Amino acid sequence: MITKLLIANRGEIACRVIRTARQLGISTVAVYSDADVNALHVSMADEAVRIGPAPSKDSYLQADRILQAAKQLGVNAIHPGYGFLSENAAFAEACEDAGIRFIGPGAAAIRAMGSKSAAKHIMEQAGVPLVPGYHGDDQSPKTLKQHADNMGYPVLLKAAAGGGGKGMRQVWSEQEFSHALDAAKREAMASFGDDIMLVEKYLTAPRHVEIQVFCDTHGNGVYLFERDCSVQRRHQKIIEEAPAPGMTDALRKQMGEAALKAAQAIDYVGAGTVEFLLDEDGRFYFMEMNTRLQVEHPVTEKISGEDLVDWQIQVANGLPLPKTQDELRLTGHAFEARLYAEDPDHDFLPATGTLRLLQPPQTSTHVRVDTGVIQGDEVSVYYDPMIAKLIVWDTDRDRALQRLLAALRDYHVAGVTTNLEFLYNVAASRPFQQAELVTTFIEKHHDMLFSPAIDEDQTQRLALAALLILLNRQQARQPANPEVPPSPWSLPLAWRANYVHKEQLTLSLQDTLHTVDVLHSGSTEQPGQWTLHIGDNVVQVSGHIEAHTLHARLDDYQQRINWSQDSHRLTLFTATGACHVEHHQPDLGDMDDAATDSDFAAPMNGTMVDVLVTPGTPVTKGTPLLVMEAMKMEHSIVAPADGTVVEFFFQPGDLVDGGARLLEFSRDE
CATH class of the missing domain: 2.40.50.100 (RNA polymerase II/Efflux pump adaptor protein, barrel-sandwich hybrid domain)
Incomplete structure (x- = not known):
């Protein structure tokens, strides 16, 4: 029996495994790099040991150091999480040689699926349907291009040893092929130490549907339904859901049995995921098999009511699967949204910084947050920039989607640029609400997702109300300097001496500039009242803010709306999408007019x-x-x-x- 478990990973998956191990009474050991000495997973574990400097190649990818730590601390099992060493056959083999259980499939199964080209050969022999493509041994650029030319463009270049969108490029024309191949091979070599490529026909409107499989050492196997992972950027998933919308019982059974056939073809043991492309005509094609737990496994847990990490530990202990296929039940609908430190407005470029504010929504039976960071932590350049996974569940898709929107509105992050507003825009968009899912969802609906069709007049008034309340609060909280007498010159307001208390505010709403005259109509006792002159319209505004909720009165109309703020931007979460508002400070004559060209500045370390x-x-x-x-x-x-x-x-x-x-x-x- 497993009594002491080392988690060879970091972040939210390490925390996730520790929680289940603790429930089972299993002692846990964390490993950490210099960058993670104060990380959440380190503080959660019963014991923790340093394994090297910050770069993953010097720490979390150092199999020998991890095994040495396991031996020294009397560990009898290792959970690899996902990423890093989770699909490293040599590491799985080394664990077994050391008498330590590797919570995952055997080395042979990992090797069989570790190469996308070899996996396709195995699946072809097992009768699992494949996407047309080339996955041969001749890796000369001329041969690869010839097969792409013969298939017809677009094609997809994929690293044979790849995963997570690394070493992958869409190629839309013959002229793009050479540059795309060079880039894909470089990225593959940097990520996996292997630049072998395969070429596949690129389906223009498929869905990405994957099947969760589980097998034990007694010859039993089940599939725990499916997940739709079509909403992606850079070939990496950002919103997943289970079950897949529109899935029939017959198609679910057909895909589930095909996935089990794929697992049985390699004598698989443990948790695995078989990924398919589902075409518009209902035909599906094998993409790859991930021989580990997936990032999106929580949505399967929510609809099945099962703890997949618990299942992994039971299988590793040599026990049969907890349930048979007939005993499994699919209940309700679940979504997972991945909150990343990244900038959607700049091609989803990863961001770094300190999480000055990190306030997740309230968790419940309907809302779950898996994270490996807390407020005050730094998002560094060394690791994947995912901050958290937000998981919601309800009895059907519409109810679950409302839960997702509410939870995203209640998630507040400051200090680091994130994709939070973008996730909200996706979830609030008509195509997503109507489950019009394809792997090109973001590209297809780009304008709608990046510039949602908000009610600009109403949103402008709400933005002004929030801005005025915040400025009023900032004025009230101005720290007193005993050496300088109180002075209005120290406040960021555009008033002028000997005039009625009136100012002009300039703000950009969805990147459009607006200038509004504001008359402060409140008294000393009730300062939070203003008269706005917006073009020919006059609007009376008042209100207050409670935490991250704005209560605004616009003439005789009142509205409650969620908001968040970082160092330079205010975000309002409207019914149709997230709206960005920026306040332009008045020019007090001390601004530097020198323009700087940032086109060639490094976007990050x-x-x-x-x-x-x-x-x-x-x-x-x-x-x-x-x-x-x-x-x-x-x-x-x-x-x-x-x-x-x-x-x-x-x-x-x-x-x-x-x-x-x-x-x-x-x-x-």
Whole structure:
């Protein structure tokens, strides 16, 4: 029996495993890098041991150090979580050799599915339907391109050893192929140490539907229904749901049995996920099998009522599966939204910083939050920037979706740019509400998701009410300086001496500038009242704020609405989407008019991967100039206009600080 468990991972999955182990009375050991010495998973575990410096290659990927720690502390099982060493066959083998149970499948099964090309050969022999493609041994660029040309574009390049969207590129034309192949191979080598590629026909309107399978050492196997993971960016999922909308019992059975056939073809043991592309005509095709627990496993737990980590431990203990297929029941509907530190407005570029405010929604039987961070923690450059997973459940999809929207409105984060508002926009959008799901959902509905169709007049008034209340609160809280007498000049207000207490506010609403005249009509006893002159309209505004809820009175109409704020932006969560509001401070004559060109500033800490042009060579607008790697992803810097690169300030392999100037560029006249 497992009595002491080491979790060879970090963040929310480490915390997740520790919670179940504690419920089962199993002692836990955490491992940590220098960056995680004060991390939540470290404080939750019964014991913790340092395994190396911050970079994952020097810590969480150091199998020998993890095994050494396990032996020293008397551990008799290791849970790998997901990512890092979770699908490393050599690590699974080393655990078994050391007499330590690896909570996952055997090394042979991991190897069989570890290569996408080998996996497709196995699935083809097992009779599992495949997407047309090339997954052969000849890896010459000429051969790969020839197969792409023969299939017809678009095609999808995928790293054979890949996962999580790494080493993957869509190619829409013959002209793009070589550049896309080079980028995919570089990213694959950096992430997996293997740049073998496969080429598949790219289906233009499929859904991504995956089946959760579980097998034990007694020959039993079940599928715990399906998850729809179609809403993705950079080939990485951001909202998952279970069950898949529109799924019939017959199709569920067909896909579930195909998934079990895939697992049985490799003598699988433990938790696994078989991923399929589901086409518009109801046909489905094998993509890959993940030989581990998935990030999105909580939605399966919510609709099945089962604890999948508990199941993993029971199977590792040699016990039969807790339930048979006939005993499993699907109840209700669940969503998972992944909250990331990233900037959706800039191609979902990962963000770093300190979580100055981290206030999740209230948890209940309907709302669950899986996280590995707390307020005050730093989101660093070293690891995946996921902050938390928000999981909601209710009796049907419509009710669960309302739960999701309410929970997103009640989630408040400041100090780091996040995708919170974007998640809300997706969940509030008509296509998502109507379950019009495809893997190109974000690209297809880009304008709707990034600029929701809000009621601009009403939202402007609510934004002004919130802004005025916050400024009024800021004025009331101005700290007194004993050396300087109280003075209105120290306040960020645009009033003028010897005039009625009137000011002009400038704000941008969804990137559109608005200027409004504000008359302070409140008394000293009741300061929170204003008269707004918006064009030809006059509106009386008053209200107050409780935590992150705005109570506003606009003439004879009252509204309650959720809001959040970071260092430079206010966000209102309207019924149709999240609305961004920025307050433009009045010009007091001390602003620096010098313009700065940020086109070539490093977006964050990272490593220079490649320079793509020769200094002095003319380039056109949009030409890729260099490639940086950060947080396991590549980012290209492109020419903002026609011109010439004068000089690169970094070379491949150089470490680059965020904000550093990368190159000098001369624009054409």
